[in-house]
Amino acid sequence: MTRVVDILVPFALDQAYSYRVPDGMALEPGDVVAVPLGPRSVMGVVWAENPSPNPRIHNRMKDVDEKLDILPLKSELRKFVDWLAEYTLSPRGMVLRMCLRMGDLGPERERVGVRLAGPPPQRMTPARARVMQALADGMVRSKSEAAHDAGVSAGVINGLVDEGTLETLILPPEPVAKPPDPDYFQPDFSEAQGAAANRLREFVIAGGFSVSLVDGVTGSGKTEVYFEGVAEAIRRDKQVLILMPEIALTAQFLDRFAERFGVRPAEWHSQVAPRKRARTWAAVAAGEVPVVVGARSALFLPYTKLGLVIVDEEHDPAYKQEDGVRYHARDMAVVRAREEKIPLVLASATPSVESEVNARRGRYARLHLPERFGGQHLPSVEAIDMRREGPPRGRFIAPRLAEAVKAELERGQQALLFLNRRGFAPLTLCNKCGHRLACQNCDAWLVDHRFRRRLVCHHCGFSMPTPEKCPKCEAAESFVPVGPGVERLEQEAAELFPGSRILVLSSDLVESMDRLRQELDDVAEGRFDIVVGTQLVAKGHHFPKLNLVGIVDADLGLANGDPRAAERTFQLLHQVVGRAGREEGRGYGFLQTHQPEHPVMRALIAQDREAFYSAEIAAREAMHYPPFGRLASLLISGGDKHLTEQYARKLAAISPLDERVKVLGPAEAPLAVVRGRFRFRLLVKSPRAYDLSAFMREWLAAAPKTKGTLKLEVDVDPQSFL
Ligand code: ADP
Ligand code: ZN
Numbered sequence: 009m010t011r012v013v014d015i016l017v018p019f020a021l022d023q024a025y026s027y028r029v030p031d032g033m034a035l036e037p038g039d040v041v042a043v044p045l046g047p048r049s050v051m052g053v054v055w056a057e058n059p060s061p062n063p064r065i066h067n068r069m070k071d072v073d074e075k076l077d078i079l080p081l082k083s084e085l086r087k088f089v090d091w092l093a094e095y096t097l098s099p100r101g102m103v104l105r106m107c108l109r110m111g112d113l114g115p116e117r118e119r120v121g122v123r124l125a126g127p128p129p130q131r132m133t134p135a136r137a138r139v140m141q142a143l144a145d146g147m148v149r150s151k152s153e154a155a156h157d158a159g160v161s162a163g164v165i166n167g168l169v170d171e172g173t174l175e176t177l178i179l180p181p182e183p184v185a186k187p188p189d190p191d192y193f194q195p196d197f198s199e200a201q202g203a204a205a206n207r208l209r210e211f212v213i214a215g216g217f218s219v220s221l222v223d224g225v226t227g228s229g230k231t232e233v234y235f236e237g238v239a240e241a242i243r244r245d246k247q248v249l250i251l252m253p254e255i256a257l258t259a260q261f262l263d264r265f266a267e268r269f270g271v272r273p274a275e276w277h278s279q280v281a282p283r284k285r286a287r288t289w290a291a292v293a294a295g296e297v298p299v300v301v302g303a304r305s306a307l308f309l310p311y312t313k314l315g316l317v318i319v320d321e322e323h324d325p326a327y328k329q330e331d332g333v334r335y336h337a338r339d340m341a342v343v344r345a346r347e348e349k350i351p352l353v354l355a356s357a358t359p360s361v362e363s364e365v366n367a368r369r370g371r372y373a374r375l376h377l378p379e380r381f382g383g384q385h386l387p388s389v390e391a392i393d394m395r396r397e398g399p400p401r402g403r404f405i406a407p408r409l410a411e412a413v414k415a416e417l418e419r420g421q422q423a424l425l426f427l428n429r430r431g432f433a434p435l436t437l438c439n440k441c442g443h444r445l446a447c448q449n450c451d452a453w454l455v456d457h458r459f460r461r462r463l464v465c466h467h468c469g470f471s472m473p474t475p476e477k478c479p480k481c482e483a484a485e486s487f488v489p490v491g492p493g494v495e496r497l498e499q500e501a502a503e504l505f506p507g508s509r510i511l512v513l514s515s516d517l518v519e520s521m522d523r524l525r526q527e528l529d530d531v532a533e534g535r536f537d538i539v540v541g542t543q544l545v546a547k548g549h550h551f552p553k554l555n556l557v558g559i560v561d562a563d564l565g566l567a568n569g570d571p572r573a574a575e576r577t578f579q580l581l582h583q584v585v586g587r588a589g590r591e592e593g594r595g596y597g598f599l600q601t602h603q604p605e606h607p608v609m610r611a612l613i614a615q616d617r618e619a620f621y622s623a624e625i626a627a628r629e630a631m632h633y634p635p636f637g638r639l640a641s642l643l644i645s646g647g648d649k650h651l652t653e654q655y656a657r658k659l660a661a662i663s664p665l666d667e668r669v670k671v672l673g674p675a676e677a678p679l680a681v682v683r684g685r686f687r688f689r690l691l692v693k694s695p696r697a698y699d700l701s702a703f704m705r706e707w708l709a710a711a712p713k714t715k716g717t718l719k720l721e722v723d724v725d726p727q728s729f730l
Pocket of ligand 1: 196198226229231381
């Protein structure tokens with residue numbers, strides 16, 4: 009009897025293919041194999057037995073080439089792949105591919121060590137003498153360690169090897185992660201912290217699926233508290249995954265972790281070098297890595313004994329992957345924890361409305377940390393009504409904010425001016441004919457970036473020097489900037505506060521992560537007086553001398569038609585204002601706004617988070633927006649506007665009929681053209697208890713094939729509506 013198995017390959021295919029198992033090859037579901045696919049041999053994973061194969065088609069099947077020397081994928085991970093693919097309507101092979109991003113599995117480069125073995129060299133130099141002294145203990149060191157310890161170059165070490173003074177040995181590979189010590193350092197907890205830590209510990213001890221929301225203002229000790237859950241998991245020999253929304257935060261977190269556990273955790277994200285990835289992947293699969301800190305892709309690693317997952321800054325929009333497989337890492341972490349039957353911890357000072365609703369309804373356990381550690385007050389916040397007390401024309405800092413900044417600087421303190429807009433000005437127009445400089449590929453204005461001396465499109469990256477003359481009326485020197493970006497704000501600040509040291513922090517100006525860290529340290533150590541920054545400065549940094557935060561345009565995020573605009577604005581501004589007064593004195597925040605009565609502004613001023621959530625939850629419920637209803641979006645794009653729109657209309661016309669589901673559109677997308685492609689959107693709304701993925705699948709199965717440049721993209725639970 010021929011044995012047949014179904015094998016999933018990591019390509020844009022939803023189906024697993026059947027292969028014959030050669031005699032004598034022991035295969036189990038989850039095993040990683042090589043199989044022929046067309047002319048190639050590719051990696052695949054045994055997904056299932058195929059118990060009732062039809063003997064007549066056996067002859068047309070191919071054999072599995074070989075079983076690879078890679079640890080198998082556990083059934084929990086395979087179920088997770090199936091679930092995620094089905095939910096997001098992605099081909100299963102593409103989800104599997106995220107699990108198999110194991111880097112370069114090529115041969116390990118050997119680590120060479122040296123130790124003192126032979127007679128002293130013929131010719132002695134001071135450098136050589138230092139090496140002899142540093143290695144006098146006879147211990148083996150890697151070449152680079154030896155060079156470092158002796159304060160010499162690698163050449164000196166190699167010279168001594170050639171002379172026979174040092175002998176070389178092959179060292180075992182360095183472990184990916186050393187064992188963390190759960191009792192390395194434990195802080196004294198406040199009562200609320202201790203209570204929260206105890207409950208987390210209990211969840212880990214009890215095992216089984218649970219979700220807790222660690223909810224506390226910035227600086228309340230959320231990290232310290234969830235570290236107790238991590239410690240408990242380590243004691244029980246379980247693996248822990250800590251997810252961060254951004255790579256930059258991951259890097260900062262490593263040392264923080266080492267202060268608590270004595271060693272750094274393993275790191276996983278797209279910037280980890282291939283060889284390191286390969287070793288980390290294999291070590292995670294072997295259960296040798298106790299703790300992984302990573303960006304969303306770390307969710308797909310083959311943990312063997314996962315015991316706890318933590319999602320830090322769970323509200324952060326960066327958890328949504330917006331290309332390829334579109335998934336939300338926080339939501340999928342919940343799914344993974346459910347499959348693995350383990351506890352999950354969400355942490356945030358401003359939880360997502362989704363998580364807040366779950367906590368209010370008791371589906372998530374809320375672990376509340378009501379105050380900042382050390383009794384620091386939260387900053388007090390005031391509005392500056394731009395309709396009544398705004399700055400003069402062409403200026404963006406209102407007199408009252410300027411006064412407050414001046415007073416801070418006189419007291420030797422720092423101020424942060426926040427504006428979530430890169431560049432000098434978002435729009436440039438000709439003051440003779442009114443012509444606006446727009447991108448040639450997109451339906452968007454070009455943003456003036458003066459530091460780089462270019463006009464840049466923020467959607468496709470197109471850039472050009474500012475033209476000498478207006479392309480329309482040919483007037484010379486007629487361009488005027490409209491509206492502010494951080495670079496323009498810096499200019500204004502330099503005029504208002506002469507002699508102050510100003511730093512602009514904006515992602516487009518970051519040359520490297522190291523450089524950014526240096527600049528942040530400079531701010532923390534008081535080498536700048538004023539920081540002008542975009543959302544790059546909102547997260548995770550601690551500036552002891554910063555007492556004042558001015559939000560230059562608090563209304564900026566409210567303008568777009570995104571159902572989450574209010575929530576996002578509240579979260580971002582709360583976080584930015586929270587940078588003030590973390591250590592000394594009392595912090596102040598100023599919101600420059602045209603709508604001080606807006607619920608977001610009122611909640612920020614009154615420090616009434618509950619009021620904001622209650623109002624926002626009521627509004628979502630009334631509109632049947634998430635989490636009270638489900639959304640999916642279809643984006644149809646193509647190089648020809650007419651054909652694209654036609655296809656979108658056809659698609660709308662054939663949608664399955666179900667009175668519980670509303671199909672809105674097609675409408676031109678808010679960003680109607682990007683990279684020369686015309687874009688149309690359909691939005692689908694259903695009740696909460698409805699299988700919207702199944703509805704979408706049925707619909708797309710009936711959709712006409714996309715031809716030429718036409719492209720159809722599905723997004724379940726969309727976060728972006730542009
Ligand atoms: P959050 O994650 O809520 O922003 P953190 O855990 O980062 O808060 O804590 C903020 C700061 O306070 C950190 O420097 C942390 O080490 C310190 N901290 C918090 N709780 C304690 C404690 N119980 N003992 C000593 N330091 C603490
Ligand atoms: Zn563009």
